[in-house]
Amino acid sequence: MSLPKRIIKETERLLADPAPGISATSHEDNLRYFDVIIAGPDQSPFEGGVFRLELFLPEEYPMSPPKVRFLTKIYHPNIDKLGRICLDILKDKWSPALQIRTVLLSIQALLSCPNPDDPLANDVAQHWKDNQDEAIETAKEWTKQHASA
Amino acid sequence: MGNASTKEKSDHIDGGALLPHGVYSSPQDYDFRIVQRLILQRKLAPFYKGLEDWDDNEDALEEKEKQLRTAVSSSSVGIGSSHKNHQNHGHTRSTSTQSVTRANHMTEAERDMRRLYQGAIECPICFLYYPRNINRTRCCDKPMCTECFVQLKRLESAPTESPACPYCVEPHFGVIYSSALVPSGLLSSPSLSSCQSAVGGTSMSVTSSNNSIERGSEAQPPSSPSARRRSTSHKSPEVVTADELRPDWNRRILAAAQRQTGSRRSSNPSPMSNTAFSLGRRLAAGRQGTSSRRSNSSTAAADYNGYLTAMREMGTDLEELMIMEAMRLSLQDEQERQAREAAATTAAAPNVDANPITQSGSILQHGESSRSGTGRGSATSRSPLSSPIVPPSTSSSSSITARSYAGGSRPRGDEDTSSLATTSDGEQESEPDSDENGPELLHSEALRFARTHMPARTPVTRKHRAQGGRTNAEAV
Numbered sequence: 001m002s003l004p005k006r007i008i009k010e011t012e013r014l015l016a017d018p019a020p021g022i023s024a025t026s027h028e029d030n031l032r033y034f035d036v037i038i039a040g041p042d043q044s045p046f047e048g049g050v051f052r053l054e055l056f057l058p059e060e061y062p063m064s065p066p067k068v069r070f071l072t073k074i075y076h077p078n079i080d081k082l083g084r085i086c087l088d089i090l091k092d093k094w095s096p097a098l099q100i101r102t103v104l105l106s107i108q109a110l111l112s113c114p115n116p117d118d119p120l121a122n123d124v125a126q127h128w129k130d131n132q133d134e135a136i137e138t139a140k141e142w143t144k145q146h147a148s149a
Numbered sequence: 150m151g152n153a154s155t156k157e158k159s160d161h162i163d164g165g166a167l168l169p170h171g172v173y174s175s176p177q178d179y180d181f182r183i184v185q186r187l188i189l190q191r192k193l194a195p196f197y198k199g200l201e202d203w204d205d206n207e208d209a210l211e212e213k214e215k216q217l218r219t220a221v222s223s224s225s226v227g228i229g230s231s232h233k234n235h236q237n238h239g240h241t242r243s244t245s246t247q248s249v250t251r252a253n254h255m256t257e258a259e260r261d262m263r264r265l266y267q268g269a270i271e272c273p274i275c276f277l278y279y280p281r282n283i284n285r286t287r288c289c290d291k292p293m294c295t296e297c298f299v300q301l302k303r304l305e306s307a308p309t310e311s312p313a314c315p316y317c318v319e320p321h322f323g324v325i326y327s328s329a330l331v332p333s334g335l336l337s338s339p340s341l342s343s344c345q346s347a348v349g350g351t352s353m354s355v356t357s358s359n360n361s362i363e364r365g366s367e368a369q370p371p372s373s374p375s376a377r378r379r380s381t382s383h384k385s386p387e388v389v390t391a392d393e394l395r396p397d398w399n400r401r402i403l404a405a406a407q408r409q410t411g412s413r414r415s416s417n418p419s420p421m422s423n424t425a426f427s428l429g430r431r432l433a434a435g436r437q438g439t440s441s442r443r444s445n446s447s448t449a450a451a452d453y454n455g456y457l458t459a460m461r462e463m464g465t466d467l468e469e470l471m472i473m474e475a476m477r478l479s480l481q482d483e484q485e486r487q488a489r490e491a492a493a494t495t496a497a498a499p500n501v502d503a504n505p506i507t508q509s510g511s512i513l514q515h516g517e518s519s520r521s522g523t524g525r526g527s528a529t530s531r532s533p534l535s536s537p538i539v540p541p542s543t544s545s546s547s548s549i550t551a552r553s554y555a556g557g558s559r560p561r562g563d564e565d566t567s568s569l570a571t572t573s574d575g576e577q578e579s580e581p582d583s584d585e586n587g588p589e590l591l592h593s594e595a596l597r598f599a600r601t602h603m604p605a606r607t608p609v610t611r612k613h614r615a616q617g618g619r620t621n622a623e624a625v
Binding site for chain 2: 004005009010059062093095096
């Protein structure tokens, strides 16, 4: 099955005009599979970290959302141990007008604004709610430990 | 089966096709007949060939000729005699294998296509370039090609929510097509344009410096010289909603509910309760009566779904399915409309209990004629969905059931057809203020369309129904 033109164009545009702090490169042998790197946003507990993710475009894309997962360990209330991300646009709020670029920008924004009220990692979220300063310290430690370039 | 007849009809409308070009290769589940009808009525842009790239500048055009050739070669575009003046133009290609006449013809077609694609826009969903007259979203006036539009449907995870606009997330997603931007020479034959004037879609006056973009002489003159419209209601007659392309979306809701509840099908809570719950959350408070009514009918409705699946597996004609769905949808719409009205009424009078009779009573007070009010009220409380699985002999025991049987299934004979016609006409007449007027009109159009295209094949249907009923009975 040939690759939809949209995927080819998105890939080209991601390379030609990358979003700041984000890179996405598709595998040569599977053009639907992307290696993603997101830099931890400034003024967040993840600042200075380099986070690796994998992104896969399912057969139904863009009518179905891409599947994205953190490969780098991260201490974040909306990202669980397996790297799965709790983000509405990756689920029921997906729209085919969104793109790889906008998805990755949203994930970057999620790093800046953790949302412990809609948790995926319950323990982390609880930590965040009970003692935010301490949770942020832990996140910084994890960033240093697991996400240093 | 149905595909053969589709192929025959794949001529061009406004320079585009009635069939998709395969941008989406996955199995398609929209109703292609409805889509074709909407294209012929010029309520939906035809399937234009999406170009990978486009640049209006002349050098780029040369490069794109090959693409254009592909776009037009599948079948010749209906070029009117108005192109005598264009015999001599600059872009004669030296295609060695083609005869001179052939080459001339092709370049003329190419020239037309170039005019069509002048100022082409990129569809934000598939990233391909299309003529700028493609559909616009009703809510935020963004372009969307038909091939992408037909992909949009209710989510399996949220089947009770109408598809939202991918751009602005407005519910009840719909688009508007205006052929006013089609270069005049590419407008299709007058017979088709009469269709357009019957539809009475929005017209726009467009003045383009170098393009001579006008309506064809047979088309009505532009009526509203306004700039691009603002948001248009999804009930507006010129809007084609995503739900319209899948008249069976309610069946999908049931299928999804069935999957969710799995083996708890026969027990309480009913398969519909989840859906009913989220429905209830979205609507105003005090809707419990309607929800429970729905829930009661839903087990039978789920059975009906199984029946339909069985029929499909037996290879029953798509047309039959379509007419059944169209009829059932119109009843379903009616049911929903009543639910909304009931919700509004109960909100106004909070003491109304869950009794459906009381509800139809309050609907009556809501200003409906007693004839249509009682008829439809009782019919829906008996659930039109449950009726078709009942054998004809049983259903004739009640005139109401017989009516909803006819409404939920194919007409069995002349008497049913006539009663159907009465029903749909009555609905249209009795609800001048209905917010579902547009869709219902369409459904009855669909019915008429399907009926005229389906000469007496009644015995076959009856056989299928009998078999379907048996299959279903075994399954239960």
